[in-house]
Amino acid sequence: MTVPLGGIALADHAAVYAALDRAGFTDVWSSEVAGTDAFTPLALAAAWQPRLRLGTAIVPSFTRGPGLLAMSAAALAEAAPGRFALGIGASSPVLVRDWNAVRFDEPFKRTRDTLRFLRAALRGETVDEVYDTFTVRRFTLERPPAVPPPVLLAALRPGMLRLAAAEADGVILNWLSADDLPTALAELGQRRPGFEVAARIFVCPTEDTAHARALGRRLITGYLTVPAYAAFHRWLGRQEQLGPMWQAWAAGDRRGASAAVPDEVVDALVLHGSPERCAAQVRRYADAGVDVPVLALLPTPELTSGGAAALAALIPRLGPGGGEGR
DSSP: OEESOTTSOGGGHHHHHHHHHHTTOOEEEEOOSSSSOSSHHHHHHHHHOTTOEEEESOEESSSSOHHHHHHHHHHHHHHSTTOEEEEEEOOOHIIIIIHHOOOOOOHHHHHHHHHHHHHHHTTTOOEEEEOSSOEEEEEOOSSOOSSOOOEEEEOOSHHHHHHHHHHSSEEEEESOOGGGHHHHHHTTOSOOTTOEEEEEEEEEOOSOHHHHHHHHHHHHHHHTTSHHHHHHHHHTTOHHHHHHHHHHHHTTOHHHHHHTSOHHHHHHHEEESSHHHHHHHHHHHHHTTOSEEEEEEOOOHHHHHHHHHHHHHHHHHHSTTTTSOO
16 A cells, blocks of 8 residues: 555554554555655554555655665665665656756666665665766765665666666556556566566545546646656557647646546546455456555545545455455
């Protein structure tokens, strides 16, 4: 499950983590956009639920210096030895440049260089290296983790997918349907032992189809007009389906862009229906080769009106354990 969950204060997430554990969820993964940072929700989970595995999906490679990123990862790996995976990625110009005042130059190289630095630093090595996009002089972690965390790479198109396959411990996929997986996974080639495939999957567990599709259109219009995601979906073959949305967006017609998203695209990328139907659709990702399906729970009318009680009832219905625990 992606954490933290919307509408619930971080201080109240102890009950959320306990419910996820009881329902059979094995992992909690954080994101980092404009809400919480990626590490704080996982640090709380490390203390409150020692069985849950923790992951970041993702930490941008631009918004922290290499040394600080290594320190944050090492601290969480020390707090949860053997239970933490660090996911990094390029992120986007809006988050990096517009919100964090950092130049968004050469994202592929910056992410590659960060990956190479982290692999060495988290092993406790002294890093004294001139990379293509930054230079590090004699950095050594004072507290290298006894169990270095695996480093996963967020990837969309062939170049980054192949980099992940060659140098990372796994890959994180996002904004693709179960039917898109063969195209993406083919770029990874023969996976090395222990290489993990994680995928964030947007889930709106409601039978109010109009609500789910309206929310899905807003999300798709917001995300898939970002140049990297637009190129990704062109590569996946959605030029004809999403071309009208891109044209309207480029013309400044935000409402028209949202209206141009076809229902079939929404239904493929944002899972909706009863919780049991959503869980069955998530299993399609696992059957197609995803090792860690990470649900991103979207707001529903039921959750909005029912509050904490509705969430407590929902989690077991979405979970792999069916509420029976592990």
